[in-house]
Structure formats: structure tokens, C-alpha cells
Amino acid sequence: MTVLVTGGAGYIGSHMVWDLVDAGESVVVLDRLSTGFEWAVAPEAELVVGDIADTALVSRLIAEKGIREIIHFAGSIVVPESVADPLGYYLNNTVASRALLEAAVAGGVKHFIFSSTAAVYGSPKAMPVPETQAPAPESPYGTSKWMTELMLRDAAAAHPFTFAALRYFNVAGADPRGRAGQSTRGATHLIKVASETALGKRPFLEVFGDDYDTPDGTCVRDYIHVSDLAAAHRRALDYLRAGGDSLVANCGYGHGYSVLEVLDTVRRVVGRDFDVRMAGRRPGDASAIVADASLARQAFGWEPRYDDLPLIVRHALDWEEALGRRNAR
Ligand SMILES: NC(=O)c1ccc[n+]([C@@H]2O[C@H](COP(=O)([O-])OP(=O)(O)OC[C@H]3O[C@@H](n4cnc5c(N)ncnc54)[C@H](O)[C@@H]3O)[C@@H](O)[C@H]2O)c1
Ligand SMILES: O=c1ccn([C@@H]2O[C@H](COP(=O)(O)OP(=O)(O)O[C@H]3O[C@H](CO)[C@H](O)[C@H](O)[C@H]3O)[C@@H](O)[C@H]2O)c(=O)[nH]1
Numbered sequence: 001m002t003v004l005v006t007g008g009a010g011y012i013g014s015h016m017v018w019d020l021v022d023a024g025e026s027v028v029v030l031d032r033l034s035t036g037f038e039w040a041v042a043p044e045a046e047l048v049v050g051d052i053a054d055t056a057l058v059s060r061l062i063a064e065k066g067i068r069e070i071i072h073f074a075g076s077i078v079v080p081e082s083v084a085d086p087l088g089y090y091l092n093n094t095v096a097s098r099a100l101l102e103a104a105v106a107g108g109v110k111h112f113i114f115s116s117t118a119a120v121y122g123s124p125k126a127m128p129v130p131e132t133q134a135p136a137p138e139s140p141y142g143t144s145k146w147m148t149e150l151m152l153r154d155a156a157a158a159h160p161f162t163f164a165a166l167r168y169f170n171v172a173g174a175d176p177r178g179r180a181g182q183s184t185r186g187a188t189h190l191i192k193v194a195s196e197t198a199l200g201k202r203p204f205l206e207v208f209g210d211d212y213d214t215p216d217g218t219c220v221r222d223y224i225h226v227s228d229l230a231a232a233h234r235r236a237l238d239y240l241r242a243g244g245d246s247l248v249a250n251c252g253y254g255h256g257y258s259v260l261e262v263l264d265t266v267r268r269v270v271g272r273d274f275d276v277r278m279a280g281r282r283p284g285d286a287s288a289i290v291a292d293a294s295l296a297r298q299a300f301g302w303e304p305r306y307d308d309l310p311l312i313v314r315h316a317l318d319w320e321e322a323l324g325r326r327n328a329r
Contacts, residue, residue, distance in 0.1 A: 002026040002065045003237075006052050006100065007073030008045065009036030011182040012115070012171055012226055016071060017042045018179055019230040028065050030058070031074065035184055042179070053096040055103045062107030069240075070104055071113045071233060072097065075145075078188050079119060079284040082141035093144035098151055105159045111240040112152065112163040113233055118222070118252065118289050120146040120167060128222075128254050128292035131167070139284035149248060162246045164236040164300075169222035169252030169291045171229055173312035174319035181319025182226075190262055191223065191313060195320040198270040205274065207259050209281035212288070218259035220288035222252035225306035225315070232302045239300035247299055252291025253307045262309070269313045 003020055007013040008029030013036070020027050027045035030052060041047045050057045052074045061067060075093045076082070082089040097114075104112060119142030120135040137143045149165045156163050172191040174181030182192050197205040210217040232251050240246075257265070267273055296302040306312060 001069070002028055002067050004028050004030060004061060004065070004067045004070045005045075005073065006030045006070065007036065007075065007115075009033055009038060009040050009047065010073060011184060012168075012229060013073035014040040014042070014180045015175055015226045015230040016073065016233055017045045018175060019227070019234055021045060023234060028061060028067065030061065037183055040180060040183060051096070052100040055099050058100055058103035059107055062103060062109060067107070068109055069111045069237065070100070070109055071237070072100060073115045075115065077141070079139045079141045080188070080282050082139050082144065083283040086140035089140045089144045090147075093141070094147045097148040101151060101155055105155060105161065110161050111237065112161060113236055113240075114148060114152060114163060114165045116145045116149055116165045116167045116248070117142060118167055118169045118250070118291065119286070120149070121286075121289060123286040124289065127288065128290045129250070130292040131248050131250055131295055138286055141284070153246070156246050162240050162244070164240060164246065165248045166232060166236060167248065167250045168229060169224050169250070169289065171226050172223045173225040173227065173306065173315040175227055176306070176315060178318060178322060181323065182316070183323055190221070190259060191266070191316050194263055194266040195313070195316045197274045198266050198272065198317065199320055199324065201320070201324070203275060204277050205263070206277050206279035207263075208279055208285060210278055211281075214258060214288050216258050216260050219285055220256035220258050220290065222254065222256050222290045223262070223309060223312055224252050225304070225312050228304040228306050231305070232296055235296075235300040235302045244300070247295070249296045249299060250291040250293050251296055252293050253304060254291055254293050256288060256290040257309060265309050265313050269310050270317055
């Protein structure tokens with residue numbers, strides 16, 4: 001059996017591919033390389049360069065490779081960009097996912113795992129936020145992902161497949177063995193931007209808003225190590241293979257850090273200061289969001305290994321340094 005990983009040349013997808021390959025699975029990656037990299041795909045996996053919205057291509061892959069499971073990471077991921085270009089986000093996240101799902105259903109795919117997001121919740125009143133909290137996204141990005149969750153729910157009621165929609169909180173860090181990491185050009189994610197700034201690749205970092213209703217006024221997020229997230233997917237896949245019901249599950253650790261706390265951690269880990277400037281709020285940002293992650297533990301036995309912010313930052317910095325050496329070659 002071969003697993004199809006869409007977006008497997010991207011940040012999280014490339015870690016997933018390594019995790020599957022390490023477990024002896026056969027893997028095909030479908031990625032159009034818009035933000036991903038050919039070199040990021042583990043050599044044991046087969047990379048097909050193409051678009052998930054290309055139903056003919058996906059149908060051919062499903063038939064030719066005997067695909068029964070899809071892990072779907074491909075998409076557009078930047079919250080403020082989605083505020084500026086909502087239709088582009090609905091196209092690449094919702095419409096393209098619909099096309100992929102149509103090919104999956106027609107091709108007899110049995111299990112589907114989907115990259116959803118904490119952004120579906122908006123700024124929840126009660127925290128940590130459980131999956132039972134009604135979604136109230138504050139950005140087109142969050143809405144585009146929630147719409148895909150709803151399509152999965154309805155399609156799974158009508159067709160013989162099961163799914164897990166995993167709502168990731170803030171993903172950071174890199175493969176502890178140094179084989180993968182975040183290589184995104186012009187990245188906007190806090191730990192990535194802070195790592196680049198700390199290593200002198202950017203002149204300064206801006207803190208987007210210090211007037212939120214949080215203890216120090218900056219936004220609070222639940223940062224999860226990318227390798228723990230990949231492990232959660234493999235657990236979810238095993239659960240679905242064993243006949244588990246479709247589910248929606250948070251992936252986070254259950255504790256939040258403010259932007260300033262993250263920056264302090266980066267300073268301590270790297271052992272030097274860097275230029276941080278206060279700036280206005282960024283469109284689409286929720287003030288605080290922390291996961292209730294008990295369902296993932298109960299339903300499919302997920303046990304995080306890297307719930308340690310300094311370690312996440314250490315791995316992100318190690319990758320950033322390796323990336324610097326790669327780009328210098
Ligand atoms: N990074 C986070 O903190 C975070 C949090 C929650 C959810 N997610 C979700 O996880 C998934 C992966 O995110 P990432 O951080 O690895 O981003 P990424 O940009 O590194 O990876 C996305 C990959 O998908 C590919 N892609 C995009 N559109 C495509 C299309 N139409 N057809 C084929 N390939 C396409 C890109 O080339 C890239 O390799 C996304 O769906 C994102 O919404 C990410
Ligand atoms: O240079 C920066 C970058 C970020 N931030 C702040 O740091 C926090 C985290 O921002 P990120 O861009 O790292 O992450 P987001 O919370 O905006 O979004 C991320 O996590 C979400 C889930 O919560 C989504 O799924 C999305 O894909 C992913 O980008 C936010 O308050 C943001 O304003 C800064 O102050 N300066």
C-alpha cells in the first residue's frame with residue numbers, strides 16, 4: 001500500500017514523509033513546488049510535481065500507485081495574506097481540496113487525513129479550547145480550512161471512507177536528526193523569523209501588537225514541535241486503519257507562550273540579543289489560542305516527545321544554521 005502525501009515537499013509535509021519512510025511505508029508526494037522544495041523530499045519517496053486540483057492527475061496516481069490513503073498538507077498558509085487575497089485562499093484551500101476529495105472518493109480512497117488549523121476557532125472565550133467549541137474563524141484562511149472540514153464530514157457520510165481533520169496549533173522546530181526543517185522563503189512564522197533574525201539573516205523582527213488583552217499585551221500561541229505533529233498523523237493513520245471513526249482533533253500541547261516569551265527563549269538559546277521593534281497589530285491575528293489536546297491522546301494514543309519550548313527553538317536554530325550552509329554552497 002502506498003500513502004499519497006500532498007504538500008510533502010513543504011515544511012510539515014517533508015517531516016511527515018520522513019516519519020512514514022522511517023516506519024517502512026511506501027510514499028508518493030504530490031506537490032506543485034510553489035513554496036516547497038524538491039530536495040526536501042526524502043529520497044525513498046517518489047515526488048510527482050503537480051497540482052492537487054488536477055483531478056485527472058490525482059485519479060491516475062490513485063489508480064496506478066494503488067493509493068488507499070491520503071495525507072493532505074498542500075495549501076496556502078499565511079493568515080494576513082488570506083485577508084488580502086481571500087479568493088486566492090478559497091481557491092487553493094477549499095476549491096482545490098474539493099477536487100482532490102472528488103478524485104479520492106471516485107478512486108476508492110479509504111482514509112484521509114487533513115491539515116486543519118487552530119485558526120478555525122478565532123479567539124475562543126474558554127481556554128484551553130476543546131474541539132466541541134464552535135468554530136468562529138477570524139480570517140479567510142481559517143474559514144477556508146473549516147469549509148474543507150465540512151466537506152470531509154459530508155462526503156464521509158455519503159461515501160465509504162473515514163477521515164481525521166487535525167487542527168494544528170503553531171508548528172515550529174525541525175527534525176531532531178537534522179534531515180528536515182522549515183525552509184520557506186520570506187517566512188512569516190514567529191519562531192522561524194526570530195531564528196533568522198538571531199542568526200543575522202534579517203536586520204530586525206517586529207512584534208505585531210502589544211495592546212492585546214493578554215498578560216504582557218502580545219499574542220499567545222501554543223507551539224508544537226513539527227516531529228510530534230508528524231507522529232500524531234501516523235497515530236491517526238493507524239487509528240483509521242484499525243477501523244476508528246472519523247474525527248476532528250486538536251494538535252497542540254495545551255500551554256501558551258506570548259510573543260515576548262518566545263523571543264526571550266530564542267535570546268537565551270542562541271545566547272545573544274537581536275533587534276526587536278514594536279509594531280501595530282497584524283490583520284487576522286487572534287489574541288490568544290491554546291489547545292485542549294486531550295482527544296488526540298485518548299482517541300489515538302498520541303504521546304508528545306518534544307513539549308519543551310527551548311528544545312523546539314534549538315532545533316529551529318540548528319536547521320536555520322544548516323540552511324545557511326546549504327545556501328552558501
Ligand atoms: N505551519 C503551521 O504553523 C500550520 C498550522 C496549522 C495548519 N497548517 C497547515 O499545514 C499544511 C502544511 O503547512 P506548511 O507549514 O508545511 O506549509 P508549506 O508552505 O511549507 O507547505 C505547503 C506545501 O504545499 C504545496 N502546495 C501548495 N498548494 C498546492 C497545490 N495546489 N497543489 C500541490 N501542492 C501545493 C507547496 O508547494 C508546499 O510544498 C497547510 O495546509 C497549512 O495550512 C500549518
Ligand atoms: O515577525 C513576526 C511574526 C509573528 N508575530 C506574531 O507571532 C504570533 C504567531 O504568528 P505566526 O505567524 O507564527 O503564526 P499564526 O498564529 O499567525 O498562524 C500559524 O498558526 C495558525 C494556527 O494557529 C495557522 O494555522 C497558520 O497556518 C500558521 O501560520 C502572532 O501573534 C504574530 O502576530 C510577530 O509578532 N512578529
